[in-house]
Amino acid sequence: EVQLLESGGGLVQPGGSLRLSCAASGFTFSAYAMSWVRQAPGKGLEWVSTLSSTGGSTYYADSVKGRLTISRDNSKNTLYLQMNSLRAEDTAVYYCAKDYGSGPTPCEYWGQGTLVTVSS
Amino acid sequence: DIQMTQSPSTLSASVGDRVTITCRASQSIGSWLAWYQQKPGKAPKLLIFKASTLQSGVPSRFSGSGSGTEFTLTISSLQPDDFATYHCQQYNSYPWTFGQGTKVETK
Numbered sequence: 001e002v003q004l005l006e007s008g009g010g011l012v013q014p015g016g017s018l019r020l021s022c023a024a025s026g027f028t029f030s031a032y033a034m035s036w037v038r039q040a041p042g043k044g045l046e047w048v049s050t051l052s053s054t055g056g057s058t059y060y061a062d063s064v065k066g067r068l069t070i071s072r073d074n075s076k077n078t079l080y081l082q083m084n085s086l087r088a089e090d091t092a093v094y095y096c097a098k099d100y101g102s103g104p105t106p107c108e109y110w111g112q113g114t115l116v117t118v119s120s
Numbered sequence: 121d122i123q124m125t126q127s128p129s130t131l132s133a134s135v136g137d138r139v140t141i142t143c144r145a146s147q148s149i150g151s152w153l154a155w156y157q158q159k160p161g162k163a164p165k166l167l168i169f170k171a172s173t174l175q176s177g178v179p180s181r182f183s184g185s186g187s188g189t190e191f192t193l194t195i196s197s198l199q200p201d202d203f204a205t206y207h208c209q210q211y212n213s214y215p216w217t218f219g220q221g222t223k224v225e226t227k
Contacts (some may be wrong), residue, residue, distance in 0.1 A: 106154035110163035
């Protein structure tokens with residue numbers, strides 16, 4: 001059974017930093033691209049970033065480019081999102097998601113999410 | 121960026137109704153479109169990918185159609201478990217983009 005467990009969310013002041021983790025199990029982690037998608041309170045889904053299976057290719061939404069960094073440790077089956085220079089508009093539930101397979105693919109499985117609140 | 125527009129934003133329906141949700145892309149995305157179902161406080165669940173391919177385990181009352189810029193999600197006979205919010209997403213090109221969501225509520 002595929003499981004994705006996010007952690008690391010919490011309350012942080014504007015300008016602060018946070019690192020989210022996503023522990024994966026139930027599949028060959030190193031074979032799949034992984035993504036982060038967020039959802040602000042009461043709003044729709046917003047794609048944040050995608051990282052290829054090897055970590056060689058990264059993609060970011062313009063709204064987070066230069067502030068958020070996606071990475072992975074395939075030896076630990078873990079995906080990360082380093083969040084710097086946080087803003088109030090980054091407040092959201094952050095989901096990690098496993099991509100479906102090779103080529104253009106949607107998010108097949110999602111974690112339960114972790115809430116990040118940016119506020120003074 | 122490709123803009124995705126869903127309609128309606130809210131849909132009131134009864135159990136047994138046929139429900140159709142539309143998603144339009146601002147430019148052609150081929151068939152690279154997914155539909156997700158989301159219930160309050162829960163993660164989205166993949167229902168359909170490549171516009172019309174049903175994800176494993178998803179009931180056959182769900183179907184998707186379309187290509188290019190216009191897509192539909194149809195629930196042939198709405199069941200109590202189907203009251204939720206539905207999101208479309210294009211994965212033709214980065215940045216991936218989602219529609220604003222359609223909430224299916226009880227009439």
